[in-house]
Amino acid sequence: MKFSYNFLQSFFDKKLPNPNKLGDLLTLHIFEIETINKVKNDYVLDIDITPNRAADCLSHYGIAREISAITGLNLKEIKLKIKEQDIGKSINIEVKDPSECPRYTSRIIMDVKVGESPKYIKDRLISCGLEPINNIVDAANYVMLEMGQPMHVFDFDKVDQIIVRKANGEVIEGLDDKKYELDSTILVIADSEKPIAIAGIKGGKDTGVSKGTTTVLLEAANFNPLSIRKTSRKLNLKTDASFRYEHGYDPNLTEISVNRLAELIVEVAGGKVSKLIDKYPKKRTPLKIKFDEKQLEKLLGVKIKKPLDILKSLGMKVEGNMITVPTSRPDITSNVDLIEEIGRIYGYFNLESKLPMTYLQPTIRDEKLVWASKVKDILKLAGFTETYNYSFVTKDEKGVGLENSFSEDMYGLRKSLLTNLIKVAEKNSKYAKDICLFEIGKVFGKEKLMLSAIIVGKDKFFELKGVIDLILKGIGITDNIYIDKGYKQAEIKIGGLSIGIVGEMKKNIYAFEIDFEKLVKLASDENEYLPISKYPAAIRDLSILVSLDTRVSDVMNEIYEHSKLIIDVDLFDIFEKEDEKSFAFHIKYQSNSKTLESSEIDLIQKNIINGLESQGFIVRK
């Protein structure tokens, strides 16, 4: 909210610190200052009022009280001078449901002269971003800026009575010239015929003050914050008044505010003031809290001198350690709230750092994070660049549905990391070669952590498979297998458990996606050393011709079957012809207990050849 420096100064006899100094003090002790601007001969401080203090600090008087507590400057007492009298006019005010409208306070002023406001009022309204209209409306706005209480003024002669009730489908034309439909959940101020204001939000046009107005009816009311909030949302109408009421206002503020407005109207427009009309069936009384000073020191870690003086400076009544909190401070309900008040006026910036005394505990990191970190390092070393993509996908990509979508491009939640990864890989291909990207992130539906990587290029299937093997080996998994799932597509399985897929996702775009949560359960950093054989290894080569639909894995399994002395079968060449292809292997033999004889190896090799031939493969000799 915008605050006028001159307005704030008017509450003090002594000079306030200069605007920048004052801004710094407010920032350090209560609210952040957005900007300080010079406007004519005034300064405007845009102060960011936090929601907990809306009830008292959306007002110059509220901020002045804070300034007084912070600086020690004395705040002038508000002394109102009104000559109230029997003016021979009255009005019937009826509140149907006091829980919706806990208080309705009013006065009538007759013989007012509508005209222009004095300069000081106009200047201050302009400083605070309000447009001067006429002396009556300006006075009502001025008092709202001063006291915080939203005020409304009706033309008395256009209103026969005041009934605070729910609407029943009526329409009202507001002071903003717009029409609003009022259903039965909406609280209105009505006369005997029709609504004349949307309660706490906006006045009606018909009954507003105009040039010819001579008698006015003042309204300072208090409304149920929830009800105002709901109506404001329903009508999509936010006003200064609705914003204030939403935060829960002090019903005890209406009387002083209506009196202040009466005083100001007489000052600027003349007139005679009626007696107070006040509907306030259930008075709100101040809360009493027992102050516990020990907790103050314990919670803030500092001993603050004379904490009770600070509470007094904020308008609280102190009797022993019993604190009476004014009703204008609904945010204070317990001892920690009092501690906050003392702490901030003392200044948190004065706190001295003290390292905590606590138990030493081992800091074990979440397993998932440990493995994710390790996998990221492996992928980085393998040449992959990490990306962080949006959790959202477009409308066409059919993600998990949202109640409130952000845009067509960010419509639902991703079910797979690949959706966005493929897109960014394609985008990057325009200005870079050899794109290798990865991401570890959450997907939705059932929320889980996934790992995906992508390579752009021709025939990258086996490179990517190699990357998967590398990752799995890096986290202690070596028994992974790949199962056909359509052309250039495979399912990745570990011990019968499917953990993900790999394949060509689009032409020349190869990618995999692995369920990282499943992977973490299988990961292990145990690694047992195998003794290195003291005896030499022997290598024999074998080349076979097979039909085009033969799998290498079948041939390799067949070879391994023949002897425990075969420690490795390494495919070193595949050659495809039109109707057949050839595989060439290095077969490595080694024993842990002796040097193998040539004849021994020859025998096994012969068995392998026989075995393969019996399966219909042709061994090239």
Next chain:
Amino acid sequence: MDLKDIKNRAENEISLAQDFNQLKEIEKKYLGKKGELTQVLRSLKDLSVDEKKNIGKESNILKNVLQELVNNKNFKEESKKDFFDVTIPSQKIKIGHLHPLTLVRREIEDIFERLGFKVVEGTEVETEYYNFDALNIPKDHPARDMWDTFWLKGKKGLLRTHTSPAQVHYMEKNSPPLSIIVPGRVFRYEATDASHEVNFYQVEGLMVDENINAANFKAIIEKFFEMFFNTPAKIRLRPSFFPFTEPSFEVDLQCFICKGKGCSTCSKRGWLEMGGAGMVHPNVFKYAKLDHKKWQGFAFGFGLDRLAMMKYKIDDIRLLYSSDIRFLEQF
């Protein structure tokens, strides 16, 4: 045959020699087969025995001195054949890159682990209860407007607007003393610009014991920034409002560029806003079923993106989610 003259000239020339070839020439001129000093030695045979003895001795000493001077110059013969150009650009070794957010996150996790904090994770989809109610943010309360929220269809859940729900989750399952940090992705339904994104990262911190106080928070966070930015850090706490902490603080770090004098990095303020913090609200302990009279502690939440942006001088948060390899390969 003036040995002194030879000595002076030879020493002078050797000292002025600029390269191997020049030095070789000088060496040849004095010490070579037909060199001046060699001539002197050769002419000894024509002299008397005494002269032979004296001049011979002096000549030999001078020969050794000069040879040593030549050797000390330590010039090496250059050969065109062995020319090796070390300035040819390096061979490119293909390696990938980790995302700046990962790098910063690791650093944060490492620092807090060294300070005794455990790193835990929460979920990105939350219930309204944990994201709001249990954090003392009542339904239909204007305070909720501080967080613009994405809701799942049918309002069956929401995308967490902060990492704070993890506080309650963790305290429900673990008794104090506890100290944790929770890094993770959070979501806000708000227009994007250079400093706002619909998804971004936060790191939540929580430390609870019987006597953990605000001064302790200041010390811990000061240590963190000192370690993160590698420079002495000055922290300033000022009042703020969060429903789940009381009192609540805004954490300012004295600008480490201008040391508080005011510069472009801190928009002339001298201080950088780093995040929110406060002492855990008694109601949050109540929701987590912990005794609020026994336990107390602090909680804080910082933007990870902002820390990364400060560390690497990145001026637009959207770059972090652009997946542009020209950006990513710089890390």
